Amino acid sequence: MQNKNTLALPEMVDVLVVGNGPVGATLAALLGRYGVQALVVDKIHDVLLMPRAIALDNEALRILQLAGLDEEAFEKIVIPEVRMHCPMVGQFGRANTSGSIDGHPKLVTFYQPDLEHSMREHYRRFDNIRSVGGLELKELSQDDTGVTATLTDEEGASHQVRARYLVGADGASSKVRGLIGQDFEGQSYSEDWLIVDAAERERQAIDHVEFICDHRRPTPHMPAPGGRERWEFMLHPGESREQMESDEHIASLLERWVDRRQLKIERKAVYRFHARCCDSFQRGRVFLIGDAAHITPPFVGQGLVAGLRDAANLAWKLAWVLDGRAKARILDTYDQERRPHARKMIALAKLMGRLVMPSNAPMALLGHGLMRILRLIPVLRRQFDELEVKPRNIFQEGLFMRRDCGRGLRRGGLFPQGLVREAGGSIRLSDDVLGDKLTLVGFGVDPRAQLDLEAQRRWENCGGGYLQVGLHGQKGGSTTPFVEDIGQALLGGAPLRSLAVVRPDRIVMHDGPQERAATLVSESIALLGH
Template identity: 55%
Template structure:
């Protein structure tokens, strides 16, 4: 990492504007793929106050793909979310206990810890250069590249960075977004909220609770390091100055803890927003995270959505730059991510109506109806089993259309596996299947070694496209040409699969194609055609 004193004109493959968690995740992934990347960040140091506080299993799986070990930053597992109304009592409970795809369904965390872990991962990549205390000024199209002007903070010294592609991960007030003419569509909430983060609460709760009181809605949750967060909605006439005073803050948290128990770590007024751009790509410029979409915090999906952007976009840029895929695949970033982000924003807005009913009558009607609906098993499962959460499944995008045993455009499940003796890695150790699949494409055989069905030319083209071959079995290891491992539960080896099956999995773990293992050659060729890599087959055949 360098500061502004080392700023000079330079060229790179990808320029990232913004070094928050989303920008850092993109930089880390691009670095793992060997893409020459430059990051510019206006601030010199990590902003130390906590901001985002929740991550779900999808976000944790993405951080696994980024390369962060489980202990890279501290997390607190949340068993449930409870919603309480002062007039009808508890009207909804969300069960967030247990694991999904190898990770807890919901955790809280301390954002500076995550950012430190991500920046440490970036620092280990020789292909990524980071400039702090450098602000992004302007950009222009420059015949097959982007020409960006950047400036050292506090001076007039500018430099030019030429990049094949530029990613704006510079937050909700994104300058990149403004320069490419993308005005986010949506609304800002009228209501303002006081966020209070404290350390040392003597008897903190172990779950997340929403106190949905029309007089003063209050989400309340624990976090690692003995932290607790409250969010208090301001009433009409309450000012920022009065609400942020020590006296007011102490009075607000008094029902949970005495003033002697805690140290106030942060107090700040926010106005939430629900917005999304109508395009996440304009030419060679992409938007990610809050620069592309802003989600109200009521379902804890703001940073999670940004991490989904990071893992979706990074491999596509890398494969195009490495000439392993056609530039056309870059269009699928917007096609896949924008609709799902919009669904999450809609869910957060709906949740906001439950959290902050405007009147007592509205609270009784709305919360009472929710409480009655819990008596119907099917409807109760929508909330308690998190079925109301939009699944990360793309109705359209970069996958072969059609039906198979798996849902194409959805994530391939992750489960525990044990590698065959003599295979690369720790012999006999139980690990997560994503780590066995590797960072690129994977042809996964379920109950068969799909390499046995591949033509030699197809196999070489698959390898040239960054593809590995993995053979999973429920018992004995299969074959000796693929990476062999034993699946230790039914997530990866569902009993319904007859005959043996294989799945083509993208680097972001999205299912690209699937079909009988005996037809692996056809499946791989169709997958290569989908990503525009069929010239690799022609090249190998020549």
């Protein structure tokens, strides 16, 4: 039952977020961190317990870190490898997912309700964020100054909320997407799959991810936290949801792994996997993120990850525009930066889907046999084994200075992260030291040393900050924040005595030698529209 006080909705907010799933909740946490007044609404009150996303990569974990979620906030299982097996040719593919990138494991599995509960609990700490369940979006209209949303509660009463911007994080069947005329068009790469989560699998579940690429019944299989194990079974033509979801049929599917007398089914559901992408993630003051903007088949574990990238990219831009630190035109770069990469991930997932789901035995023998042969070539084996086939999150155009020299960092790409030691002796991940600002980073130099007072004032008024990175064992010699780069993760990617401008979403906006400090600052400020 809706509490009476939750019906007293604000008449005006900075941002209205429609959808309180993992992507909408992460956006809310980021907006909370940046001081934006936001309202999050959803048709339901509680977190869904149905089986959904299960994998996160290092980039996703870094975004959750950015949103402020503690590393121990939800349980994870680190996955050391992903295997691809064909009954006819044996193991034909393997991805090495051991180790870490930018301070986080390459691949983990997780239990989505735990993540959502943790993120909701986290953003409720911000006085500027409010969430209300039991509200459904019915209509929206926008003008030059904002968006008016009409919401209906569980009693059928209508409410209007005015927002300067609205974000649709309302999933694959997004109402927001339909209202702004961005419904998915064209053919969908759709397949029906039964997802089964078994409970009480402690010390019995596998410790890796495997794809059993059997043309008779493809089956991805993986462990999950809390003593869980998941299987996914592709439906054959003519098989019904009711048939597939019956406990007896599930027991027969799992009998090669689990004795039916010991089988504890926790969740089961038939889902249709799609591959879709909007023509634009923005219409005026309305934005789409996550599954509302793009739907990725699960074969590379990038569906939720892509949505988290959306949230990180959009949140700081909204905050900077709302606070007057940037002009509204920077919001156009959200679609410009995110849509090409989302399309590349969808294309990769479709390619992997063709490997996982061969249509018949000859196709399986040809495709999987060829893959096994190609892995004999070292450069090709590395492409798959070391995940080099995965499209890197590097923008070709957007809110950064285009490259004009061959330096170590990639403008439009992610700034590296590693362990650093602060002046007081505490050791932290470098993103936690960068904080919320647009940061001018000096590699072995004080980034403020070449800036006059007027340049510093202009930079700080645009939300700019400073960080000097020194070698392990060095000490800072000024009032500029200083850290030692313990593992050379930061200094290893840029020349000494150079500078970089790092956006709040950890994308490199600009870089150059220390002598060009004033130019870097002025050109970065110009990118913000000032």
